[in-house]
Amino acid sequence: MIDNMKERVAAILLTAILLFSATFVVPAVSVAAASETRNIEIPVLDNTLNDVVTTATVRLTEVHTGTVLTASYDSSISAYRAANAPSGYYRLDVTASGYYSFKDVIGFEFTGLDNYTRPTPVILTKFGEMQYTYSVNVKNSGGNPVVSATVKFYDRNARQEITANTTDAMGHTNLKIFGGVDLDLVVTAMGYEMSVTDVGVISGSATVNVTLNASSVVSGFAYKQGGGIASNVVAYMYNIDPAIPWEKRVLKSTGSFIRFDAYPGTWILVIDGSDVSPMVMNKTITGSELLSLSLLPQTASSENITLTFDSWNDLDLTIEAIWAADKTYLGLDFSDIGSLRAQVDLALGNGDGLVSVSEWSAFASLLSTHGPDYVTTSGLLHVDDANPSNRTQYANRLVNSQLISSFVGPVTSMTNITYSSDASYTTQVSLPLDDDAYSAQMVVKYDSASMSRVFKIDLVDGYELVGNTTLTSKVKVRGYENVTVDPLLSSTSGSETITLSIQKSKTPIVKAQVETGVYAYAKRNKTNVLLYYVVKNGTAITFSGAGSSDPNGNPLTYIWDFGDSSTLTTSNVTCTHNYTAGARNLTVSLTVRDVTMRTNTTTFVLSVDSLAPRVKLNVYNMTMAAQTGSIVINQGDTLKFNPNGTVDDLMAVNDGLGEILYYEWRFGNETPVTVLASDTKNMTVTHKFETAGDIKVVLNATDLVGNWKNATVTIRVNDKTGPDVQMKFMNGTWGTSLMERKPVYFDASKTTDNMDSIDDLNFTWDFGDGTAKVSGKGASFANVSHTYSSYGKYDVVLNVTDSAGNYNTLTRTIYIGAGPRPNLEVLNITFDPEVFEEGAEGKITVWFTNSGSAPAKSNITIEIWLYSGTEAQKKLGTITTFKYANGTTVTQLGIEEEAYGVFSWVPDARGNYTIRAIANCTDQKQSNWKSDTIGVNEAGWKKVALYVGIIVILIVIPLIIVARRRIATMGGLRRERPEKEKKKEKEPKE
Known part of the structure; x- marks a missing residue:
């Protein structure tokens, strides 16, 4: 009950404090040029008031961010200076050796717009003269000296250590100390409970024995x-x-x-x-x-920071925060303890484990004194009118409210604590209020595991965000009139500066059209001004707001009214709509709306075509054949066509409200001919029919939106074109090397006709070797084979005739190579005897071999010829019986085999003769021969007769002579011969 009363009293006190702070106006600050620096200056004197302390450490802690600045001594001003310090609310701590420390938790506000000099110097109380010596012996409960124990004098009232030393190996140390102060002697060592001895007011030297108990x-x-x-x-x-x-x-x-x-x-x-x-x-x-x-895992604190611009020179900054249990206040002692409740209990209370109403009130009062988190927006926000030289920050001029929820109770509580503040700010440099564009630069810290922040910016009415620039992906920006800046969780601490581009909101520009194509058509006048659209019903038609824009560059919302009681709101530039019935002169509207709800509207007229054309195909001066339902002409004839009488309907049959776009003429498989319906001078189409057969002429009439209809007439074109003859040939392995006595395959299957299929064509083959022609109809005669009995060059002629009697002929020359053949060669010719005799029989033996590629199977012959020089005299005969070397009779001679034949010859005259043996057989390409010479002696009986005659002459003639002489003697007178004869007898015979 007493605690509740305390909490109520504290709440009343805090409310009074906050009400006071809500009306507290920050004194006006003078505007300084942005290029100048602003300093914090702290004079420090000792308590004699006549001596500047130059060896102090001066620490400035920004109470909201924990940023610590160290001011350095500047002899030119005999004070400590922190140069170019950021704006903030600073707590002051000053320490110096030989002095009591100075602590100003309340601190001071620094705007950064002017120099700040502490109005009264910091007075450090100097220690007295260290004239006394305390001899301290430290032992444990066992009587053993404690080595390296820390021994110090501590001022319990100032909560400050005065001097300290450590014990030696004997557990002893000496401490110098001044007198006149009530001090505690504190001894600590690892493993031992701290010893605190109240030595009272020091008045002289002393010896103290300290016993440490185990901790x-x-x-x-x-x-x-x-x-x-x-x-x-x-x-x-x-x-x-x-x-x-x-x-x-x-x-x-x-x-x-x-x-x-x-x-x-x-x-x-x-x-x-x-x-x-x-x-x-x-x-x-x-x-x-x-x-x-x-x-447990970290529970993050959160802050929602809202900046609301009343004008470009004034804004309100509110913070709505939820502090997790370990959020501590950085401007207060024990800020590293990990519990705000424990921090307040120790720093502002008695450390009893409870936060009392008075302790909570003291903390709330301190928050109120320290003011809002931002003294100025220098570390958060600057704004300019798109001219960086006019960039300005905002300074706090009024704290509207600052509240923190009560956390009275046990420090062990883990309940979150809520905090809020609301403050008003004005610019350092006045900005024009009605410029077209402004730029803002924000410094935002990344979220961490312990803190999550979201910034919301409510812009001046009539303005919107048109762009932003961030340095990383760790900051997300969204929104237009109400902008959210959301830094994301980062594994490393830090911040970045983002830029927001802001413009005065302007009315959007609206453009609307139908995307034309097969199913949508834009009807325009001669100057290309749109009159209306025609679209096809039952088809998804694309409507586009392309060309619509927001002068501020922000997204638009598109609101369509399609004129048939259907509407659509979308953020997409294009959309589709399907009309379900024909219609004429519908009004379609598009309204574009920007992010600030400004709108603009445009309209156009549209008709919906639901019917196909009614098509009429006309052929000039031609009569339809009754029996075939077609028009008959000859190949190469020309006809004229037109679409006169073709009409398009729009909503109902025969309304004639539609419009033909083009006519397409198709003549069989030929390339279509397209004629625009607007090209009235070329409505008649002339076509020459080069291809025979039944040709379908199709007239396709297509209206503006792709509705179409056909009309067809058949033109029968009499065939006057012969087949296109194709031929190729190959061997049995599909190669082109052809050989005698092996099939050659002929292929004319690629032959085509303009009318007939291959089955209706007649093929006649002449193979060029004198054999009978092969003729027949259909594909089976397009592929034929033929075997040539001999090698050589042949002209193959193929005639192909179609069913109309048209024909073409193709001649191909082929070369047939020789196949495997025997080749008999004469090896040598021998004679028995070696010299023949006239009238006597001699033996001529001829050895030969088969050097060919096939056996010699039949008609093996060796012709024996008698040559005189190079001229054949006569054929002596032919050898037809042969034997192998082993005496076996030859029936056929294999490859590389040898044989011989014997020929008997009776020469009829003596002399030297040339005998030629010519080898041949069936299938041999050419005969081979070899020659040799043989001598023929005279017959033997002729020698005997000669010798007998000689003997007769030698015997008979002398006897005759003798006999004549005797007769002459016996006959009487001897007749004298003339002189001349005598002389002749005396001359020797030649």
Whole structure:
């Protein structure tokens, strides 16, 4: 009940604070040029007021972002300066060796528009003279010295360490200290409970013996519940007993393995790390304990930041935030503890494990003092009128409200905390209010596992977003008059600057048309102005808003009224509509609407054609054959055609409201002839019929939207064209090398006729070798074969005649190669005896071989001829019986086999003769011969007669002579011969 009363009182106080802050107006700031820098200057004096402290560390912490600046000492102004500091609300911490620290949690506002100098110097209280020595001996409960123990003097009122040292191997150390202050002597060492001794007001040197008791070690690994060890872990334990000295109550451990040298008592344990939710629990310690720590996944805080422009010089900035349990306040001590409740309990309360109403009120008051998250928009937003030199930020001029939900109660609560603020801002440099275009630059932080932000921008009325530029895909921008900027989750922290292009909203431009084609036609006048559209019913017709545009470049919405009680709203430039009935002069409208709801409308007229033309085909001066229903002409004749009398209807038969677009004439399979209906001078079409047969002449009449109808007439064209004769030939393996005594295959199947199929053609083959012609009808006579008995060149003639008696002839010359044949060659000729005798029989033996490629099977002969020189004298005879070397009679002579034949010859005169043996057989291409010479001696009896005659002459003649002489002597007077004869007798015979 008492706590409830406290909460009510605190709520009243906070409301009063917030009401006050809502009417608090930030003093007007002078406008500075954007190129100048603005500094924060902090003078620091010691408490003597006559000495500047030049060795201090001056830290400025922006309370909303946690950004830390360090101001450096500048001797020219004898103060510390943070140059070009960003705007914000800063807490001030000053430390210096030999001085008490200075802490200004309330801090100050810095707009960045003017230099800021702290109105009163920071006064550091200097330590007294270190004139006393404390000799400290540290042992454990067993009496053994504790080595490396930390021994320090601590001012409990200032909550500050004064001086410190560590013990040596004997557990001893000396500390110099000043007097006049009530201090605690604090001793710590790993494994031992902290010792805190109130040494009272120091007035002289002293020796102190300290005994350390073993600690209750609380430790354990921090794990992620989903697996793995948590990183960047910070853990606090603080004892809730306010009677225990402060410095002993609060313990801290960092790292994934936490460890505390605690002691028995009741504690608050707070553990937090990256990407995990905090663990906050009450912990009663009775002794050492190894903890099992499983941390839940991170629960992100969220902020919805809305910037509402009243004009380009004024905006309201509101923040609606939900803080997760581990969201802490960066401008307050213990900002790393991982629990706002525990932070407030320690920094603003008594550390009892509860947030009281007064503690919550103190925090709410501090928030109110620190004001909204953005002192100016320099780190968030700049705007210009599309001229970067006029770029300006906005500065806070009024805090309208700032609220935080109550979180009074146990610090172990994990309930989210809500926070909101509303502040008004005005430009640093006034912008023109009614320009056509503006540009805004925003700096947005990426979302993290612990924080999710969404920015919403409500633009000035009458303006819209027309474009944006982002540096990465980590920021999404959407919307037009109300723009959302949504940074996405990033595995790495950071931010980027985006640019928003803004224009004054303008009325959209509207254009509408039907996409023409086969089923849609645009009727135009002579100057190409649209009169109306005609479309085909029952067909998806495409309507287009192409040419419509938003001068601002943003998307349009298209609203169609198709004139037949059908409408359609779409974001697409094109759409389709199907008319279900014929209609005339419908009004179609298109309204385009931009993102700001501005509209514009246009209309056009449209008719729907639902009927095909009625077609009439006319042939000049020709009569239809009654028996065939066709017109008969000869091949090569010419006819004239026209479509006179063809009419198109629109909605009903015979209404004649449609319009023919073109006529298409088809003459059999020939290329169609197209004549536009508007080409009235060329309505008559002339055609020459070059191809025989039944030719279908088709007139196709097509109207404006693709409705069509045909009319047909058959023209019978008498055939006057002979076949196109084709022929090829091949051997049995489909090659072109042809050979005697093997089939040659002839193929005329590619022969075509303009009218007849191959089955109706007559083929007559003349193979050119004197054999009978082959003739017949149909495909079976288009493929024939023929065997040539001998090699050589032949002219093959093919005549093909169609059913109309038209014919063509094709002649092809082919070459037939020789096939396998025997080839008898004479090897040698021998004579027995070696010299023949006139009138006596001699033997002529002829050896021969078959050097051909086939056996010699029949008519093997060796002709024996008698030659004189190179002239044949006479044929002596023919050998027809042959034997192998082994005496076997030859019936046929195989390849490479040898044989011989014997011929008997009786020469009839002596002399030297040339004998030629000529070998031949059936199938031999040519005879082969070989010659040899033989001598013939005179017959023997002629020699005997000669010798006898000689002997007779030698004996008889002398006897005759002797006998004459005797007769003469016996006969009387001897007759004298003339002188002349005598002389002759005396001359020797020649």
